[in-house]
Amino acid sequence: MTRQGSLPLSSRTALERDALMRARQLVDHMRALYRELESRTGTPVVMHRALAAIAAEPGIPASQLAAALGLQRSTMSHVLKALATNKWIDRRRSDADQRSVRLHVTPAGRSIMHATTGRVAGVLQRAVRQLEEQQLAELDRSLQALLGHIDPSQPTLVPAGRSRGSRTRG
Numbered sequence: 001m002t003r004q005g006s007l008p009l010s011s012r013t014a015l016e017r018d019a020l021m022r023a024r025q026l027v028d029h030m031r032a033l034y035r036e037l038e039s040r041t042g043t044p045v046v047m048h049r050a051l052a053a054i055a056a057e058p059g060i061p062a063s064q065l066a067a068a069l070g071l072q073r074s075t076m077s078h079v080l081k082a083l084a085t086n087k088w089i090d091r092r093r094s095d096a097d098q099r100s101v102r103l104h105v106t107p108a109g110r111s112i113m114h115a116t117t118g119r120v121a122g123v124l125q126r127a128v129r130q131l132e133e134q135q136l137a138e139l140d141r142s143l144q145a146l147l148g149h150i151d152p153s154q155p156t157l158v159p160a161g162r163s164r165g166s167r168t169r170g
Helices: 009-041 045-056 062-069 073-085 107-116 123-129 133-148
Strands: 089-093 101-105
Touching (some): 009 045, 009 123, 062 073, 101 107
Antiparallel strands (some): 089 101
8 A cells, every 4th residue: 555655554654753753853953052052142043143144144135134033023123122231243334325224243242253153153053064965956846845735824832642633622
């Protein structure tokens, strides 16, 4: 018997198990690295991602940074406020349009980046850069397909002792 393709059920089951195991390993590894980064600096990972993006593109507008990081405007506002409070970034008004704010990393921000780069920050980015172009395209397609099957409207936590399909009586 086959399911979703031409692999026998036992082969598909083994592939599913292996893929889930590797996905969990990746998530667990990244969580551990992020915890280490947060404990070293006392700040959330999203702040480091934003700082790295600003350093890569000095003068980036906040709206463009939010889009690059996949963050909502309100979340981006909180992150930028925290980065500015830590004196890791400067917000400068554009000469051409005073409504536009441009973001720049400060010497203190560069210092925090140098202290964390190579150890924790950028591990995933460096790993992705080492993939061959074909592997990278395959990874991108596969992750898009996987994310397309994850419904963000569904609750992610299930109370202990219940499966996703069970309902409480009442």
